[in-house]
Amino acid sequence: MNRLLPPDITCTRQHSGAVAIYTFRHRELGELGRMVLTDYPGEQTQVSCEVVGESDDPMTLTRLALFQPLTENILQAMATQPVDIRTTDASPLIPSLACERVESKMLPCEVCGCPVALLIFAAGAQSPADFADYARKMFHLYRDMNVPAWIIGDSLGVPGFSTPSCVMKVWPARESIRQVTPADFNDDLDRLLSGHCRL
Numbered sequence: 001m002n003r004l005l006p007p008d009i010t011c012t013r014q015h016s017g018a019v020a021i022y023t024f025r026h027r028e029l030g031e032l033g034r035m036v037l038t039d040y041p042g043e044q045t046q047v048s049c050e051v052v053g054e055s056d057d058p059m060t061l062t063r064l065a066l067f068q069p070l071t072e073n074i075l076q077a078m079a080t081q082p083v084d085i086r087t088t089d090a091s092p093l094i095p096s097l098a099c100e101r102v103e104s105k106m107l108p109c110e111v112c113g114c115p116v117a118l119l120i121f122a123a124g125a126q127s128p129a130d131f132a133d134y135a136r137k138m139f140h141l142y143r144d145m146n147v148p149a150w151i152i153g154d155s156l157g158v159p160g161f162s163t164p165s166c167v168m169k170v171w172p173a174r175e176s177i178r179q180v181t182p183a184d185f186n187d188d189l190d191r192l193l194s195g196h197c198r199l
């Protein structure tokens with residue numbers, strides 16, 4: 001299957017009984033989607049393809065634009081010849097966040113108490129793909145809260161006010177990852193908080 005994959009997409013395979021799950025990851029967008037193959041004895045293999053992410057997350061369309069032609073190519077190849085589905089990339093998946101608690105913190109306005117900002121702490125996130133995974137999995141939270149939201153990675157050194165972390169703003173618009181020190185970031189948050197009820 002690997003020869004069907006563009007260089008920036010990797011695939012891992014999990015297998016249990018008659019079911020094989022192929023998970024596709026993009027170098028920068030993180031997990032794209034899954035192909036689930038179910039073998040029914042004496043019958044054809046049933047294949048289902050699912051893109052990951054919430055339907056109203058704009059990034060889901062971006063993922064779909066890569067995932068759909070990819071799965072179509074693979075299905076087409078499978079229809080004409082047996083595809084070697086045993087060769088898979090051994091790159092490890094980051095642990096599923098489904099069963100992992102993601103720490104987040106809502107900052108309320110000191111005057112009116114309304115939410116002003118949301119911080120999501122991305123433990124262990126290092127690559128752009130890791131940040132993209134957090135952004136996808138926490139989408140429902142920042143969409144529902146509808147306040148400026150950031151995903152904050154681990155400290156890039158000995159933790160302290162002058163040691164930067166990678167930070168990605170994800171709401172109201174998604175921005176690129178930048179390196180910010182807690183000192184500078186807290187200044188920005190303080191301005192946001194103190195400006196809330198002054199308008």
Ligand SMILES: [Zn+2]
Nearest residue numbers: 109112196197
């Ligand atoms: Zn306020």
